[in-house]
Amino acid sequence: MGLLGLARLIIWRTLQAILVIFFIIVLNFIIISTAPGDPVQFVAGDIAISSPDVVEYLRHRWGLDRPLYERLFIYLSNVLRGDLGYSYRYSEPVVDLILERLPVTLTLTVVSNLLAFSAGIVLGIYAARRMGRKADNLITTANMFLWSVPSFWLGIVLMMIFGVQLKLLPVSGLMDVRNPKEGFWLYLDIAYHSILPIATLTMITLPLYFKIVRDTVIQQASEDYVHTYRAIGFSEDEIYRRVIFRNSILPPITVFAIHMGFSVAGAALIENVFGWPGIGRLLLDSIRTRDYPVIMGIYLIVASSVVVANLITDLIYMRLDPRARIQKG
Amino acid sequence: MPGKRIKGSGVLYISISMLFVIAMAMMPQTYSQAQGALAPISCPRIGGTLVVIHWGDPKSFNPDSQVDDALFAIASQIYNKLVDLDVNYNVIPELASSWEVAPNGSTFIFHLVKNVRWHDGYPFTSADVKYTLEAIKKYKGVMYGFLKMDKLVSVDTPDNYTVIVRYSEPFPAFLGFLAWYGTFILPEHIFNKTEYKDWMDPSIPALTKPVGTGPFRFVEYVKGDHVTLEANPDYFKGRPCIDRVVFKIVPDATSALQSFLAGEGDWLTNPPPPSEIPRINSTPGLIVNIRPVPSRWYIAFNLLNPLLSDIRIRLAIAYAINTSEIVEKALNGYGYPARGMYTPVISWAFNPNASLPSYDPAKAEALLDELGFKKGPDGFRYTPNGSRLVLRFTIFQGAQTEAIAAVIKEQLKRVGIDVKIEEYEIAAWENKVVKQRDYDLAMLDGFQGPDPDNMRSRFGPGAYLNMANYSNPEFGRLLDQAASEPDPAKRAQLYWKAQEIMAKDLPYLPIVDLVAFFIYRTEWHGFYWQLPGVAGLNVLERVWWDKGRPAVTSPQTTSPAQATTTIIATMTQAISSPTSVISPGGVATTSPPAQFGGVSIGVIIAVIAVILVAVLAALLFRRRGGASGTS
Numbered sequence: 001m002g003l004l005g006l007a008r009l010i011i012w013r014t015l016q017a018i019l020v021i022f023f024i025i026v027l028n029f030i031i032i033s034t035a036p037g038d039p040v041q042f043v044a045g046d047i048a049i050s051s052p053d054v055v056e057y058l059r060h061r062w063g064l065d066r067p068l069y070e071r072l073f074i075y076l077s078n079v080l081r082g083d084l085g086y087s088y089r090y091s092e093p094v095v096d097l098i099l100e101r102l103p104v105t106l107t108l109t110v111v112s113n114l115l116a117f118s119a120g121i122v123l124g125i126y127a128a129r130r131m132g133r134k135a136d137n138l139i140t141t142a143n144m145f146l147w148s149v150p151s152f153w154l155g156i157v158l159m160m161i162f163g164v165q166l167k168l169l170p171v172s173g174l175m176d177v178r179n180p181k182e183g184f185w186l187y188l189d190i191a192y193h194s195i196l197p198i199a200t201l202t203m204i205t206l207p208l209y210f211k212i213v214r215d216t217v218i219q220q221a222s223e224d225y226v227h228t229y230r231a232i233g234f235s236e237d238e239i240y241r242r243v244i245f246r247n248s249i250l251p252p253i254t255v256f257a258i259h260m261g262f263s264v265a266g267a268a269l270i271e272n273v274f275g276w277p278g279i280g281r282l283l284l285d286s287i288r289t290r291d292y293p294v295i296m297g298i299y300l301i302v303a304s305s306v307v308v309a310n311l312i313t314d315l316i317y318m319r320l321d322p323r324a325r326i327q328k329g
Numbered sequence: 330m331p332g333k334r335i336k337g338s339g340v341l342y343i344s345i346s347m348l349f350v351i352a353m354a355m356m357p358q359t360y361s362q363a364q365g366a367l368a369p370i371s372c373p374r375i376g377g378t379l380v381v382i383h384w385g386d387p388k389s390f391n392p393d394s395q396v397d398d399a400l401f402a403i404a405s406q407i408y409n410k411l412v413d414l415d416v417n418y419n420v421i422p423e424l425a426s427s428w429e430v431a432p433n434g435s436t437f438i439f440h441l442v443k444n445v446r447w448h449d450g451y452p453f454t455s456a457d458v459k460y461t462l463e464a465i466k467k468y469k470g471v472m473y474g475f476l477k478m479d480k481l482v483s484v485d486t487p488d489n490y491t492v493i494v495r496y497s498e499p500f501p502a503f504l505g506f507l508a509w510y511g512t513f514i515l516p517e518h519i520f521n522k523t524e525y526k527d528w529m530d531p532s533i534p535a536l537t538k539p540v541g542t543g544p545f546r547f548v549e550y551v552k553g554d555h556v557t558l559e560a561n562p563d564y565f566k567g568r569p570c571i572d573r574v575v576f577k578i579v580p581d582a583t584s585a586l587q588s589f590l591a592g593e594g595d596w597l598t599n600p601p602p603p604s605e606i607p608r609i610n611s612t613p614g615l616i617v618n619i620r621p622v623p624s625r626w627y628i629a630f631n632l633l634n635p636l637l638s639d640i641r642i643r644l645a646i647a648y649a650i651n652t653s654e655i656v657e658k659a660l661n662g663y664g665y666p667a668r669g670m671y672t673p674v675i676s677w678a679f680n681p682n683a684s685l686p687s688y689d690p691a692k693a694e695a696l697l698d699e700l701g702f703k704k705g706p707d708g709f710r711y712t713p714n715g716s717r718l719v720l721r722f723t724i725f726q727g728a729q730t731e732a733i734a735a736v737i738k739e740q741l742k743r744v745g746i747d748v749k750i751e752e753y754e755i756a757a758w759e760n761k762v763v764k765q766r767d768y769d770l771a772m773l774d775g776f777q778g779p780d781p782d783n784m785r786s787r788f789g790p791g792a793y794l795n796m797a798n799y800s801n802p803e804f805g806r807l808l809d810q811a812a813s814e815p816d817p818a819k820r821a822q823l824y825w826k827a828q829e830i831m832a833k834d835l836p837y838l839p840i841v842d843l844v845a846f847f848i849y850r851t852e853w854h855g856f857y858w859q860l861p862g863v864a865g866l867n868v869l870e871r872v873w874w875d876k877g878r879p880a881v882t883s884p885q886t887t888s889p890a891q892a893t894t895t896i897i898a899t900m901t902q903a904i905s906s907p908t909s910v911i912s913p914g915g916v917a918t919t920s921p922p923a924q925f926g927g928v929s930i931g932v933i934i935a936v937i938a939v940i941l942v943a944v945l946a947a948l949l950f951r952r953r954g955g956a957s958g959t960s
Contacts, residue, residue: 277553
């Protein structure tokens with residue numbers, strides 16, 4: 001496939017992606033706007049307190065008194081101009097709300113995804129090479145356990161052990177508010193506070209990679225070409241390093257890239273448990289309070305990043321796996 | 330915010346009654362408040378940072394625009410109201426040192442405290458009060474309805490320290506509502522500019538960096554993480570005893586408790602499940618104070634349902650419900666079985682004679698028999714046409730709601746009524762129960778104050794929240810009359826009569842009166858719940874710390890420095906300009922590097938671990954790259 005072919009493919013896929021995102025916006029808008037619960041009532045607050053005048057004032061202020069199709073049209077034209085609207089609750093641009101939480105969220109999700117990815121591959125190969133032996137059973141059982149526990153539960157258990165009992169790590173928040181740090185020490189403080197949430201998130205994500213890698217490696221190890229290599233006289237280490245590893249890395253990379261796409265969405269439960277002000281928590285709060293513009297803004301960004309991540313995955317595939325190139329070209 | 334909070338707790342925080350409000354407001358005399366509220370702050374010890382474990386993010390920094398319970402506790406430190414409420418729900422002076430009510434009950438004259446300054450140094454005057462009240466009217470502030478803004482005629486300011494508020498009709502509940510919520514006085518010189526669309530215009534600087542007259546000045550807000558305030562040395566009652574207050578935001582109740590137990594906070598405002606209370610109380614250094622609040626759980630009967638419109642079945646249900654058992658089983662004993670149709674906490678309005686049917690299952694069974702519901706072999710009752718007596722019990726999500734509903738289901742089952750619990754997320758619940766009135770039984774909690782006028786919005790004919798569709802005209806007339814009756818004694822009489830009618834009709838069945846928990850470390854003193862008549866609800870101006878400096882040796886109060894506070898509005902900024910995190914000025918009690926020593930091992934291990942894994946990951950990628958090169 002030539003450079004031109006690649007460019008055409010990318011343009012075609014990009015157009016597809018834009019269409020997908022457009023449908024996602026429209027669908028989101030309709031679903032969210034027709035969900036039960038009146039955002040005005042939520043912002044106006046306690047239903048016992050708000051008077052009809054206040055409700056009417058807010059409804060007009062946010063344009064909720066207009067028909068649905070008109071609102072959809074206005075929203076779409078705003079999105080085209082890069083304007084995701086104003087949050088009902090915070091009276092602030094949605095873009096700002098999302099952007100200021102992005103670094104916090106990405107710190108958690110990207111780091112833990114990277115950690116889980118690398119640890120999953122190492123453990124997966126290790127366990128596969130010792131299939132059926134004690135080490136494999138131990139690791140597999142531990143992974144099954146991590147795979148099945150709820151993330152917030154694991155978070156709270158780790159919190160109680162390392163934060164409350166051992167007093168080694170902070171329990172919640174982004175930084176030490178009692179003795180605020182400055183400059184470099186602030187970064188370090190944030191890193192220190194990120195240990196527990198990152199550890200929890202890593203432990204929750206790890207089994208996914210582990211399982212894929214272990215199964216692929218076991219399956220690859222029994223392929224004919226591996227036997228051939230053995231017959232030629234390659235050492236077991238060399239076979240694993242050169243051949244099996246390379247052939248087993250594609251599935252986890254796919255998962256990794258898709259996971260990266262979702263990492264913008266944050267990890268709502270973990271963020272909530274550890275009091276981290278990330279996008280997941282913002283989304284959770286917004287759903288709870290019917291903050292339509294924020295919900296739609298986050299969905300839009302998540303959808304876009306997943307679509308982009310998929311695109312990138314395909315490209316990586318083409319680079320790593322010659323077959324993908326031939327089939328597509 | 331949790332659904333429960335929306336219904337009830339605004340409310341837990343702002344518990345208010347009107348006993349003295351009415352007594353004070355009604356008499357056509359001048360009231361100058363000699364008691365403690367305006368007394369200068371005296372500090373046994375000075376210094377320290379109080380960390381409040383707070384349940385949520387404020388929506389904005391305009392405390393008057395919308396219901397914002399998360400902001401309320403913070404705004405109470407930054408701003409002042411004209412009058413405030415103490416923990417016993419009495420009105421106490423704040424920016425108004427005294428006030429007069431004209432005999433017609435519709436004109437109020439406030440005399441303001443002199444020499445009060447805004448945090449930016451600007452003098453506070455009657456213009457600020459005028460602006461605030463008129464803005465609440467113009468921009469439909471949260472108290473628009475309660476303050477009857479459509480009946481407000483004028484706000485006049487004959488001089489810098491006098492405000493005259495005129496209504497078109499007597500408004501006996503005015504002072505109580507003014508002392509309650511959404512009435513913080515805003516700085517006119519910042520808000521009132523022609524280029525602003527309204528008081529929520531994002532370009533108003535005070536919406537990101539609030540300026541008030543209160544005991545603490547705003548320092549920074551890191552969204553989703555914390556709000557930091559520092560002592561205002563120029564506060565008109567004197568400098569607060571502590572240096573700083575930090576509201577540390579932890580939305581999850583379980584994590585909030587762990588964070589508190591780990592020592593990250595000094596006062597836990599995010600209430601844990603009641604089952605945890607004894608354990609906290611028995612932990613050395615921690616204490617739980619419990620006080621009744623004017624909030625209660627009650628059941629609504631859907632009177633549009635012909636079955637429930639019969640008083641006999643409502644009575645039967647009331648007889649079958651054992652409220653003591655509910656308090657024991659569903660609330661771990663923390664609460665009071667409801668005694669009457671209104672909260673006893675607001676005692677002048679509470680009529681003990683309008684009592685509820687007391688638990689008597691035999692009477693319930695007799696009434697159900699009389700209605701023709703015969704018991705079948707399965708223990709449930711059947712209507713004459715052979716279908717089972719089933720009632721839908723529509724509740725919203727929440728641990729307390731679920732627990733209470735489960736006990737009630739069990740109790741009604743004992744007399745043969747089959748209860749089907751239908752649980753909805755709060756918005757869906759509101760839609761189904763309050764808007765569509767599509768339910769049989771429903772349960773709601775809520776704040777009944779600060780004035781019994783609240784009954785009109787909950788039970789009055791045609792009220793939005795009157796989901797039972799209760800519409801006894803006599804009852805409605807009494808409530809309307811009471812709302813504009815200037816004589817407090819007559820007013821109480823009208824409310825007493827209304828409660829008697831309601832008790833007879835029983836459209837709603839009160840179940841439990843709630844309590845509030847104050848959970849804090851014993852090394853802190855001078856909280857508002859310990860200082861009735863002196864401190865306003867939520868105001869931390871007199872809080873002091875055991876481990877602070879002895880007051881005599883502290884020259885702190887002389888520092889006149891203009892606050893050079895910095896705000897971190899975003900994480901992004903925090904990372905790009907980390908130096909702005911600490912406010913300058915000698916407020917910080919410890920130097921950061923020294924503190925760092927305490928946690929260094931953990932941090933270093935963590936950093937090394939992170940670096941190690943990163944290197945490992947990098948290596949792995951390198952190896953893969955190498956492999957692809959060779960094969």
